[in-house]
Amino acid sequence: MRDHGGNLDQAMAIFGGDDWIDLSTGINRVPYPVPALPSRAYTDLPTRSAMEGLLAVARRTYGLKDAAIAALAGAQAAIQTLPHIIGGPKRARVLGPTYNEHAASLRQAGWEVQEVTTIAELRGADLAVVVNPNNPDGQSHPATTLLALRQEVGALVVDESFADPRPDLSVVAHLGAPDLFVLRSFGKFYGLAGLRLGFVLGAEAQIAQIRQMAGPWPVCGAALAIGQQALADTRWQQQTCARLHEDVIRMDSLAQRAGWQRAGGAELFRLYETPDATGAQTRLARARIWSRIFPWHPRWIRLGLPGSAQEWARLEAVLTGEGQ
Known part of the structure; x- marks a missing residue:
């Protein structure tokens, strides 16, 4: 299997638990509201x-x-x-x-x-x-x-x-x-x-x-x-773009407080340079937050954006040391 995000089974097998926040992909965690469909x-x-x-x-x-x-x-x-x-x-x-x-x-x-x-x-x-x-x-x-x-x-x-x-x-x-x-x-x-x-x-x-x-x-x-x-649904699209632009600023601020340097990113994910990406991923995983690291770059970690106030609070607690 090639290396990808979204491998939450691996995280659960290593760290246990089932209440995970999967930030290992660039998938929007505030999804379009699925309508009721005919059978x-x-x-x-x-x-x-x-x-x-x-x-x-x-x-x-x-x-x-x-x-x-x-x-x-x-x-x-x-x-x-x-x-x-x-x-x-x-x-x-x-x-x-x-x-x-x-x-x-x-x-x-x-x-x-x-x-x-x-x-x-x-x-x-x-x-x-x-x-x-x-x-x-x-x-x-x-x-x-x-x-x-x-x-x-x-x-x-x-x-x-x-x-x-x-x-x-x-x-x-x-x-x-x-x-x-x-x-x-x-x-x-x-x-x-x-x-x-x-x-x-x-x-x-x-x-x-x-x-x-x-x-x-x-x-x-x-x-x-x-x-x-x-x-x-142009209204939903416009609202989502506006929220994403705000959320990446919030994410960058949290990462800076954690001592990470921004290495790149787009509106659905951010990439940071850390002293030790594996250690950073493990720290997050202990709080059941999954992230993406790369076998070809030992200091890069990528995070998608949380989708709710509870998810943001959990991520902030880990990155600021309050969840330790």
């Missing part, structure tokens, strides 16, 4: 009209113009599918360090993969992958930079899974030509990762290939219904 959302096969309704709302929400969109079982499904429909396998470069499924999926599909640390090093690749904003460090690139890069690579995949609070970064409005793709996650910003819903956007012919590979029912009925309602 047919669970008993019937998903319909074409339900899929068309979801995609129509997604097009408006993401600002899609002259391009196509497909809904899949999470952005992860797109990551695993794209290496098989882009001309190759040849040489791919991934801007890192980043979400490790991009490189892993490309290698499994037969691509030669090089992980690089600067945009300039992506030039000349048959396929380049940029996560924007990046996970785990939150590094971001303006759309103009990525569109210029597109002219210097064979194909470009831009993973915008954390871009909902940062629409200014998106290249979606510029899609339409072949070999430029955008991935969007639903579960992270809307806090409903268990629905397994995400989108891939790009040129019509290539998105049609992805739809064929995904089969007739790539998304469950509940995800179609809830996704359509949530993506249309």
Whole structure:
């Protein structure tokens, strides 16, 4: 198994307890309120009209113009599918360090993969992958930079899974030509990762290939219904963005009081440098707060944002020493 956040089973096996606050992912802990659904959302096969309704709302929400969109079982499904429909396998470069499924999926599909640390090093690749904003460090690139890069690579995949609070970064409005793709996650910003819903956007012919590979029912009925309602709820989206902007300031303040230095982050997670990330994770885990550390950087720890007053209080008690 590759290293990921969300491995709460591991924390529970080591530290015990069941009342955990899982901050090991960048998933919004104040999720979109799930509406009551008719029983047919669970008993019937998903319909074409339900899929068309979801995609129509997604097009408006993401600002899609002259391009196509497909809904899949999470952005992860797109990551695993794209290496098989882009001309190759040849040489791919991934801007890192980043979400490790991009490189892993490309290698499994037969691509030669090089992980690089600067945009300039992506030039000349048959396929380049940029996560924007990046996970785990939150590094971001303006759309103009990525569109210029597109002219210097064979194909470009831009993973915008954390871009909902940062629409200014998106290249979606510029899609339409072949070999430029955008991935969007639903579960992270809307806090409903268990629905397994995400989108891939790009040129019509290539998105049609992805739809064929995904089969007739790539998304469950509940995800179609809830996704359509949530993506249309602009008021909830605006309120959530405002709250997230406030919460990251609060989180940075707590981390500073704990003696941590901010190393990066986006609106749904923060990355900090500590003297000893494993020790920091253990300290939090003893209070049943799970975090993410990285085997390739002994001082980095990443935290999602608490979702309630009680969760904030528990985290503050640990970071300020009051919970010891």
